[in-house]
Every structure is written in C-alpha cells, then in structure tokens.
Amino acid sequence: MNVRKKIVIIGAGFGGLQCVKKLKRAPYDVTLLDKNNYFNFQPLMYQVAMGGLSPDAIAYPIRKITGPIDNATFRMCEVLRIDSTKNKVQTSIGDFDYDYLILATGATTNFFGNISLQKNCLTLKSITDAIAIRNNVLQEFEAALATSDTKQIERNLNFVIVGGGPTGVELAGAIAEMKNHVLPMDYRELNKQMMHVHLVESGDEILSMFDNDLSQKALNDLQSLGVKVWLNVKLTNYDGNAATLSDGNIIETSTVIWAAGVKGNAVDGFDTTQYNRGNRLLTDRYNKLKGSENIFAIGDIACMDGDAKYVNGHPMVAPVATQQANVLCENLKRMAINKELKPFEYFDKGSMATIGRHKAIFQAFGIKLSGWTAWMAWMFLHLMVLESFRNKMLVFVNWVYNYLNYDRAIRLIIKPDAKNNESEIVFPK
Ligand SMILES: Cc1cc2nc3c(=O)[nH]c(=O)nc-3n(C[C@H](O)[C@H](O)[C@H](O)COP(=O)(O)OP(=O)(O)OC[C@H]3O[C@@H](n4cnc5c(N)ncnc54)[C@H](O)[C@@H]3O)c2cc1C
Structure with a gap:
C-alpha cells in the first residue's frame, strides 16, 4: 500500500500559511500547528496599536484557509519541543509524527540580555502587544488628566520609541499624529506642548x-511632525519611570516601546551549532536544516547559508518567508517524483515605510519615491497583499474614515476582565 507522507508545519504566519496553500493537492498529508487560531498581518499592527484599525481588520482565521483544503488540517497548540530522533513534534495537546517538518515560527523580540528593558518596555510582536500599547497610550492621557503634578504629567506624556527601523518610525509618526490631531480634540484640558515623542536609534x-537621501527625507518628515530623534544613542536602562540613554541623558517617561531588535523564535530540540547568532536556524540553499535530512526552516527563523549576497541571512521580511515557502513546496513536490531540486534565490521587490499622513518613502528597482506618491503606493500595496476581501474592505474603509476625519476612531481602553487575570494583555501602569 502506498502510504502518504506526513508534513507538519509549525507556524501559520506568512511562510507557514503559504506552504499550506502551495501544498494543496500535493501527495502529502499536511498538518499546520499554531498557538493562535488566526493569521496576523504584522505590517499593519502599529495601526492597531494606535487605534486606527481594529484587530479583526488585520487578523484572519486560519481555519478559513485550511477548511477548504482537503489534504490540510489545523491544530491550535503551543509547540514545545522537536524530537528529531523520533520524528515527533511535542506540543501542548500531544505529539505529532512527521516525515517532513517545516519550521516557520518567525521571530521574537530581542532585548540583547538587558533585563530592565525586557521587564519594563512594551513590544509590538503580536496583536495582544498592539492592544496593550493602545491601552497604555490612552491610559497615559487619562492619567495625565488625573493629576496636577507637573513632573508626573511630563512622565505620562513622554513617549519613547527605541529603534529607527520601519516599526519604530511608523510608531513614532503615528503617536506624533495623535498629539497633533487626537489630543487637542479628546483631551482639550491637557497642554499639547507637554507631550513629547522621542525616537532613539543607535546608528x-x-x-x-x-538610500541615504530617502532616510534623510524620512528623518525630516518625522522632525516636521515634532518627533525628537536621537541618533547614535542607545537606551541602556529603563526602570518604568526613567529611560537612561548612553549619552547620559535621562527621559522621565511611563512608556517605552522597544522596536530595536528581533531574534529567531526558536523551538527546543536543536543543537547550538544549528543556530546562528540571531537565534536563526542555519539552512542550506534548499531550506534544509543543517545536520538534518527531513527538517526545513523558512522565513524569519531561517538563516540561509551559501548565498553570497546575503552572508548574514536574508532580511526578516514577509516576501522572504513567502518566496521560501514557494520554492520549498515546489521542491517537496519534486522530491515525491525524484526530480532535481531548485536552490532558493531571493527576488528583492524593494522597500517602503510610512511616516504619517502623506509621508512615506519607497525604493524599488532603482525607482525612489517620497511624499504623497510613496504614501499612495504604500497603501495600495498593503491593501493588495492583505489576506481576504473582508480585511481589505475593513482596512480601506477605516483608512478613508481616518483620512477624512484626522481621526483614530478605535480609541478604546479594553482591559482584561477582572475575574480573568489569565489574559495576556499587559495592564497599563
Ligand atoms: C510590527 C512589525 C511590522 C512589520 N512590517 C513589515 C513590513 O512592512 N513588510 C514586511 O515585509 N515585513 C514586515 N514585518 C516582518 C514580517 O512580519 C515577518 O518577516 C514575517 O511575518 C515572517 O514570516 P514568518 O512566516 O517567518 O513568521 P510569522 O509571520 O511571524 O509567523 C510565525 C508564526 O509561528 C507561530 N509560532 C511561533 N512559535 C510557536 C510555537 N512554539 N508554537 C506554535 N506556534 C508558534 C506564531 O504564532 C506565528 O503565527 C514586520 C514585523 C513586525 C513585528
């Protein structure tokens, strides 16, 4: 009897979900595992954090994708360990056997060992993180109204974002726009001039x-929104009240958002020699894990060896994850009929980042755009790649509403139920 081989995929993010779609009708039984029952479109998470979008505009139920695919099943569970000697995945709901294993567990926040930052900073890696940031920012506005202590108001209204990559810049721009448009409307009693947004970047x-000219343009845009940008400065300590910078400056603040580092989201069971410095699993050009014959890693968790253009691994962005998923699945189909495998080649489609209303930068295939045109391109391309028609419509309608009204309509502080203190949402201080 010809027994179908089993493929287990860990992670239903950009890479894992693309694998499920690509393996539709392939001669394998596919099991997808994720700790959440939804796909999270991370590039728009900062807009959930800023009250511009609701979580369901960017999240999508995994079962709506796996449901119609006959050879795919989904189980919601936390993966705890891989036992590669027995070809088993150990999870919170039991073990899963595999013939081939695909790791697509993405990345997590890297605090580079600094405990004070890990303990006291907010992060933006999940939808619960985004809601926690939204709660926190709004709660700080409310707290500032509840005191006459100027020092405390200053602390409430100082917002520090660490990391000058796309996430940090997008957050800084969006908080600055809250100062300019939301604060004067909702919190008329607060003195707008007391609110300050700081972006701290070590480079x-x-x-x-x-390219340098576009980075400079983005810097000017941020500064025109009123963001104080600290360059060549690191955050060295944060105790929940004061952020200490490497140049000796101290910013009194109740809110620090850490967007300055990521590392691979590792699963137990692998040897340290199988990882690179960023906690990413080392693979060959076919995404096959170093030292293994039947385990593959794709996306943020993978660091591919042997591509001279990307000696430290490919960038941790969504197109890398989906393109690796495409090539890997094509190779798995080829393996089933003993055909020669194709090595992965990354096709870089360019980069873009938005800073705020009418402010964005875009660079692809030698074309550079900024301002209005880049902003329109940014919105159009994000709408195109969102998972479903419903998500696209929700995002589009919210964007039009926010644009016309200078608004962030979802200004809700949704706290965990007092009886259910199991919730992951971090309570604002
Ligand atoms: C705020 C933010 C903004 C971003 N903006 C952009 C952007 O504009 N453009 C861009 O290209 N990229 C952007 N990225 C990066 C992009 O989101 C990632 O590169 C991409 O998600 C990587 O895909 P992946 O499949 O490797 O992992 P992910 O999409 O992160 O998926 C990993 C999945 O694994 C699951 N998982 C992890 N560990 C376990 C476990 N132990 N058990 C069960 N399930 C597990 C997670 O729940 C998750 O669903 C952004 C990232 C962030 C955080």
Whole structure:
C-alpha cells in the first residue's frame, strides 16, 4: 500500500500559511500547528496599536484557509519541543509524527540580555502587544488628566520609541499624529506642548535599509511632525519611570516601546551549532536544516547559508518567508517524483515605510519615491497583499474614515476582565 507522507508545519504566519496553500493537492498529508487560531498581518499592527484599525481588520482565521483544503488540517497548540530522533513534534495537546517538518515560527523580540528593558518596555510582536500599547497610550492621557503634578504629567506624556527601523518610525509618526490631531480634540484640558515623542536609534541614520537621501527625507518628515530623534544613542536602562540613554541623558517617561531588535523564535530540540547568532536556524540553499535530512526552516527563523549576497541571512521580511515557502513546496513536490531540486534565490521587490499622513518613502528597482506618491503606493500595496476581501474592505474603509476625519476612531481602553487575570494583555501602569 502506498502510504502518504506526513508534513507538519509549525507556524501559520506568512511562510507557514503559504506552504499550506502551495501544498494543496500535493501527495502529502499536511498538518499546520499554531498557538493562535488566526493569521496576523504584522505590517499593519502599529495601526492597531494606535487605534486606527481594529484587530479583526488585520487578523484572519486560519481555519478559513485550511477548511477548504482537503489534504490540510489545523491544530491550535503551543509547540514545545522537536524530537528529531523520533520524528515527533511535542506540543501542548500531544505529539505529532512527521516525515517532513517545516519550521516557520518567525521571530521574537530581542532585548540583547538587558533585563530592565525586557521587564519594563512594551513590544509590538503580536496583536495582544498592539492592544496593550493602545491601552497604555490612552491610559497615559487619562492619567495625565488625573493629576496636577507637573513632573508626573511630563512622565505620562513622554513617549519613547527605541529603534529607527520601519516599526519604530511608523510608531513614532503615528503617536506624533495623535498629539497633533487626537489630543487637542479628546483631551482639550491637557497642554499639547507637554507631550513629547522621542525616537532613539543607535546608528547614525533611521531606516538604514534605504538610500541615504530617502532616510534623510524620512528623518525630516518625522522632525516636521515634532518627533525628537536621537541618533547614535542607545537606551541602556529603563526602570518604568526613567529611560537612561548612553549619552547620559535621562527621559522621565511611563512608556517605552522597544522596536530595536528581533531574534529567531526558536523551538527546543536543536543543537547550538544549528543556530546562528540571531537565534536563526542555519539552512542550506534548499531550506534544509543543517545536520538534518527531513527538517526545513523558512522565513524569519531561517538563516540561509551559501548565498553570497546575503552572508548574514536574508532580511526578516514577509516576501522572504513567502518566496521560501514557494520554492520549498515546489521542491517537496519534486522530491515525491525524484526530480532535481531548485536552490532558493531571493527576488528583492524593494522597500517602503510610512511616516504619517502623506509621508512615506519607497525604493524599488532603482525607482525612489517620497511624499504623497510613496504614501499612495504604500497603501495600495498593503491593501493588495492583505489576506481576504473582508480585511481589505475593513482596512480601506477605516483608512478613508481616518483620512477624512484626522481621526483614530478605535480609541478604546479594553482591559482584561477582572475575574480573568489569565489574559495576556499587559495592564497599563
Ligand atoms: C510590527 C512589525 C511590522 C512589520 N512590517 C513589515 C513590513 O512592512 N513588510 C514586511 O515585509 N515585513 C514586515 N514585518 C516582518 C514580517 O512580519 C515577518 O518577516 C514575517 O511575518 C515572517 O514570516 P514568518 O512566516 O517567518 O513568521 P510569522 O509571520 O511571524 O509567523 C510565525 C508564526 O509561528 C507561530 N509560532 C511561533 N512559535 C510557536 C510555537 N512554539 N508554537 C506554535 N506556534 C508558534 C506564531 O504564532 C506565528 O503565527 C514586520 C514585523 C513586525 C513585528
């Protein structure tokens, strides 16, 4: 009897979900595992954090994708360990056997070992993180109204974002726009001039993946929104009240958002020699894990060896994850009929980042755009790649509403139920 081989995929993000779609009708039984029952479109998470979009505009139920695919099943569980000697995945709901395993667990926040930052900073890696940031920012506005202590108001209204990559820049721009448009409307009693947004970057420019002229343009845009940008400065300590910078400056603040580092989201069971410095699993050009014959890693968790253009691995962005998924699945189909495999080649479609209303930068195939045109391109391309028609419509309608009204309509502080203190949402201080 010809027994169909089993493929287990860990992670239903950009890479894992693309694998499920590509393996539709392939001669394999596919099991997808994820700790959440939804796909999270991370590039728009900062807009959930800023009250511009609701979580369901960017999240999509995994079962709506796996449901119609006959050879795919989904199980919601936390993967705990891989036992590669027995070809088993150990999870919170039991073990899963595999013939081939695909790791697509993405990335997590990297605090580079600094405990004070890990303990006290907010992060933006999940939808619960985004809601926690939204709660926190709004709660700080409310808290500022509840005191007459100027020092405390200053602390409430100082917002520090660390990391001058796209996430940090987008957050800084969006909080600055809250100061300009939401604060004067909702919190008339607060003195707008007391609110300050700081962006701290350890390098000498923000958005360093862009050409220098575009990075400079983005810097000017941020500054025109009123963001104070600290270059060549690191955050060294944060105790929940004061952020200490490497140049000796101290910013009194109740809110620090850490967007300055990511590392691979590792699963137990692998040897340290199978990882690179960023906690990413080392693979060959076919996404096959170093030292293994039947385990593959794709996307943020993978660091591919042997591509001279990307000696430290490919950038941790969504197109890398989906393109690796495409090539890997094509190779798995080829393996089933003993055909020669194709090595992965990354096709870089360019980069873009938005800073705020009418403010964005875009660089692709030698074309550079900024301002209005880049902003329109940014919105159009994000709408195109969102998962479903419903998500696209929700995002589009919210964007039009927010644009016309200078508004962030979802200004809700949704706290965990007092009886259910199991919730992951971090309570604002
Ligand atoms: C705020 C933010 C903004 C971004 N903006 C952009 C952008 O504008 N453009 C861009 O190209 N990229 C952007 N990225 C990066 C992009 O989101 C990632 O590169 C992409 O998601 C990587 O895809 P992946 O499949 O490797 O992992 P992910 O999409 O992160 O998926 C990993 C999945 O694994 C699951 N998982 C992890 N560990 C376990 C476990 N132990 N058990 C069960 N399930 C597990 C997670 O729940 C998740 O669903 C952004 C990232 C962030 C955080």
